[in-house]
Amino acid sequence: MNPSSISGRSARCPRCGNAFDCCMQTGPGDCWCKALPPLPAERLDPASSCLCPECLAEEIARAARGEAAGERP
Template structure:
């Protein structure tokens, strides 16, 4: 189990469980502004989706 650093919810994380299967998050695009501090953190599915949504350029903005 892992704990989301944003909402503190516990969730299943393939990386934290040292699973031979890739984690569910490997099916999603990476966060665009990943830093060394955030690379080591796992976010729950809901928070990761919100982070991905907020990092997308708005219509008319350049990426």
């Protein structure tokens, strides 16, 4: 699913600053991020807003490789 084609609420990624559509405001079952593998709970920051598709995909890949959260290559 293409996140830019989903009608949601515009958000700004706290990591990279890019704008993206976030549908969590309409309900967690409706967002594009539900199609991605979940992040382990220890990688979630409840004080932070949602990541954009690119940053979320990077964080999921880091988790799969066992790297520390939020590291930049």
